[in-house]
Amino acid sequence: MKFVLDTHCHTVSSGHAYSTLLENAKYASDTGLELIAITDHSDRLPGGAHLFHFHNMSVIPKKIYGVEILKGVETNIIDYSGNVDLDEETLEMLDIVIASFHPPCINPGSMKENTNALIKAMENPHIDIIGHPGDPRYPIDVKEVVSAAKEYKTLLEINNHSLRPGSFRAGGSDIVLNIIKECININMPFIMGSDAHICFDVGNFRYIEELIKDIEVPEHLVVNTSVETLKNFLS
Numbered sequence: 001m002k003f004v005l006d007t008h009c010h011t012v013s014s015g016h017a018y019s020t021l022l023e024n025a026k027y028a029s030d031t032g033l034e035l036i037a038i039t040d041h042s043d044r045l046p047g048g049a050h051l052f053h054f055h056n057m058s059v060i061p062k063k064i065y066g067v068e069i070l071k072g073v074e075t076n077i078i079d080y081s082g083n084v085d086l087d088e089e090t091l092e093m094l095d096i097v098i099a100s101f102h103p104p105c106i107n108p109g110s111m112k113e114n115t116n117a118l119i120k121a122m123e124n125p126h127i128d129i130i131g132h133p134g135d136p137r138y139p140i141d142v143k144e145v146v147s148a149a150k151e152y153k154t155l156l157e158i159n160n161h162s163l164r165p166g167s168f169r170a171g172g173s174d175i176v177l178n179i180i181k182e183c184i185n186i187n188m189p190f191i192m193g194s195d196a197h198i199c200f201d202v203g204n205f206r207y208i209e210e211l212i213k214d215i216e217v218p219e220h221l222v223v224n225t226s227v228e229t230l231k232n233f234l235s
């Protein structure tokens with residue numbers, strides 16, 4: 001399977017990432033990617049980008065080093081009703097919106113609360129992707145979440161960074177595998193995100209590839225294989 005896109009990349013604007021937009025684009029170009037999304041953290045996460053960062057993204061060219069650049073955000077889910085820390089107007093300006101749980105912005109709730117938060121976030125038409133739903137600190141009902149993703153046409157992200165040994169979110173590989181299997185079960189595509197915090201990780205899905213090596217994943221269910229498939233979801 002050839003992967004041509006990565007929808008989850010951070011830059012220095014996230015406060016705890018180490019590469020610039022140009023460095024990310026250059027690495028993506030050198031490694032044969034066709035598209036990347038720049039999805040810095042919004043500002044409830046300490047060090048995250050100020051609101052003006054997101055309002056000013058139209059200065060970024062559509063392509064850099066031949067790689068299409070989507071202007072996006074990784075916004076924080078802030079309550080169990082699925083609200084996020086950016087207003088509708090800002091979300092609407094962006095090409096792509098990931099919504100995720102992060103501990104400084106929301107405490108882990110019960111399985112029911114976490115599941116409800118994700119489903120409500122998916123109902124928000126501006127939210128395209130749920131970031132790292134396999135975080136073991138935020139237990140979810142996998143079947144309910146995958147079925148809601150299909151209903152609301154929201155992609156669930158399989159996050160490479162979470163599977164890295166030593167990651168804050170490590171230990172969730174069984175949950176992640178369950179999400180993938182349930183997606184296959186109901187024929188719902190999923191998306192892989194590197195969650196790169198340095199350019200050398202852009203397009204890096206090696207821990208996911210390792211995790212799924214023994215199961216058969218149909219290529220049409222992996223959105224990273226086609227820019228067109230991604231754009232169908234975003235439109």
Ligand SMILES: [Zn+2]
Pocket residue numbers: 074100101102131132
């Ligand atoms: Zn995140």
Ligand SMILES: [Zn+2]
Pocket residue numbers: 008010074195
């Ligand atoms: Zn991230």
